[in-house]
Amino acid sequence: xxxxxQSPRHEVTEMGQEVTLxxxxxxxxxxxxxxxxTMMRGLELLIYFNNNVPIDDSGxxxxxxxxxxxxxxxxxxxxxxxxxxxxxxxxxxxxxxxxGRFEQYFGPGTRLTVT
Amino acid sequence: QKEVxxxxxxxxxxxxxxxxxxxxxxxxxxxxxxxxxxYSRKGPELLMYTYSSGNKEDxxxxxxxxxxxxxxxxxxxxxxxxxxATYLCxxxxxGSARQLTFGSGTQLTVLP
Numbered sequence: 001x002x003x004x005x006q007s008p009r010h011e012v013t014e015m016g017q018e019v020t021l022x023x024x025x026x027x028x029x030x031x032x033x034x035x036x037x038t039m040m041r042g043l044e045l046l047i048y049f050n051n052n053v054p055i056d057d058s059g060x061x062x063x064x065x066x067x068x069x070x071x072x073x074x075x076x077x078x079x080x081x082x083x084x085x086x087x088x089x090x091x092x093x094x095x096x097x098x099x100g101r102f103e104q105y106f107g108p109g110t111r112l113t114v115t
Numbered sequence: 116q117k118e119v120x121x122x123x124x125x126x127x128x129x130x131x132x133x134x135x136x137x138x139x140x141x142x143x144x145x146x147x148x149x150x151x152x153x154y155s156r157k158g159p160e161l162l163m164y165t166y167s168s169g170n171k172e173d174x175x176x177x178x179x180x181x182x183x184x185x186x187x188x189x190x191x192x193x194x195x196x197x198x199x200a201t202y203l204c205x206x207x208x209x210g211s212a213r214q215l216t217f218g219s220g221t222q223l224t225v226l227p
Contacts, residue, residue, distance in 0.1 A: 004158075031213050042219040043159070043203065056214070091158055095213050102147040102207040104215060106158035 002026075004107035006092050012113045018080040021110045023092030024073055031095035033104060034067055034077050038088045049075065082114045118142050121204055121218030130227050134191040138204035138218045141185065145206040145216075148180050150189045153201045153220065162202075163189065194225045 005024040013019055025032050033048040047057040052069045060067070064083070069075040079086055089111050093104040121138045128134055136150075146167055151159035163178040165171045165187075171178045177190040187206075191198055204218040 043217045045214065048214065093158075101164065102213050102215065103149055103161050103164050104213070105161065106151075108158045111156075 004092055004094055004105055006090075006107035006110050008110060009108060010111045010113075012115065013082055014115055015083055016081040017114075018078065019082045019086075019112060019114075021077040021090050021092075021112070023075045023077070023107060025075070025092070025094030026096070026105055027073070029094035029096050029105075030072070031104075032069060032075050033093040033095070034075070035091040035093065035106075036088045037091060037109070043091070046077070079112075082112075084114045087112055087114050116141065117219075118216050119204065119206060119218045122221055123219055125222040125224060127224045127226060128194055130194060130196060130225055132194050132225070134194050134198070134223060134225075136189040136191075136202050136204075136221050136223070138187050138206075139185055140187075140206060140216075142206075142208065142216070143182075143185065144208035146209055147207040148178070148187050149205040149207075149215070150176075150178055151203045151205060151217075153203060155200075159203055196225050196227045199224045 007022045030051050034046040037043045046059045047067045049069045067077045089109045091106050091109045093106045095104045119140045148165045150163040152162045153159040165178050168180045168182045175192045179188045201220040201222045203220040205215040207215050
C-alpha cells in the first residue's frame with residue numbers, strides 16, 4: 001500500500017498567488033481530512049470529507065481557503081490569494097470505513113512558505 | 116481550557132531510560148485513544164490505538180488509559196535514539212464522525 005500521497009512536498013510562493021495542494025488517500029478509505037500544522041497552534045483540522053462530500057469545514061480559516069474532492073482518490077486544498085500567515089505544513093489524512101476504528105493515516109505533508 | 120492537554124517538553128533522556136508521556140482531557144465522551152509519533156519534517160504515524168480504559172502493550176511501548184481520571188499515558192521501555200521524535204496523543208468520541216482531537220505534542224530526545 002502506497003499510503004497517503006501529497007504533492008507538492010514543498011511550495012514557495014509570493015503573497016497574492018494561488019496555491020493548490022493535492023492529496024491521494026489510501027484506496028478504500030472513505031474519510032479524508034485536511035490539517036494545518038504550525039509551531040504556535042499545533043495540528044488544526046481544516047475540513048473533512050466523507051464519501052467525497054464535505055462534512056465539516058468549520059476549521060477553514062477564511063474564504064481564501066477552499067477544498068474539493070471530485071472523486072474517491074483525489075482531493076485539493078486551494079488558497080487564493082495566499083498570505084505569509086498561511087505558511088505552515090499542510091497534511092492530508094484518510095481513515096478506513098466500517099471497522100469501528102478511528103485512526104487516521106497521514107501523508108508526508110506539504111511545507112508551504114508564502115513570502 | 117483546551118480539550119486535550121499535553122506537556123510540550125522538550126524531554127531529554129539517556130538511552131535505555133523508561134519514558135513516560137502523558138495527556139489529560141476534559142471530554143468524558145472520548146472513548147478512542149491514540150498515540151502518534153512524528154519525526155522531524157514527516158507526517159504523524161500511528162503508534163498505538165486503544166479503546167476505552169486499560170493497557171495495551173506493543174513491544175517496548177505500553178499505552179494506558181484511565182478514563183476515571185481522564186488521563187492517558189505512553190510508556191517507552193529501553194528508549195533508543197531512534198525514538199527521538201514528537202509524540203502526539205489523539206482521541207475521539209462515538210458519533211464524532213471520526214474527528215480526532217490532538218494534543219499539542221511532546222518533543223522527546225533520547226541521547227546515545
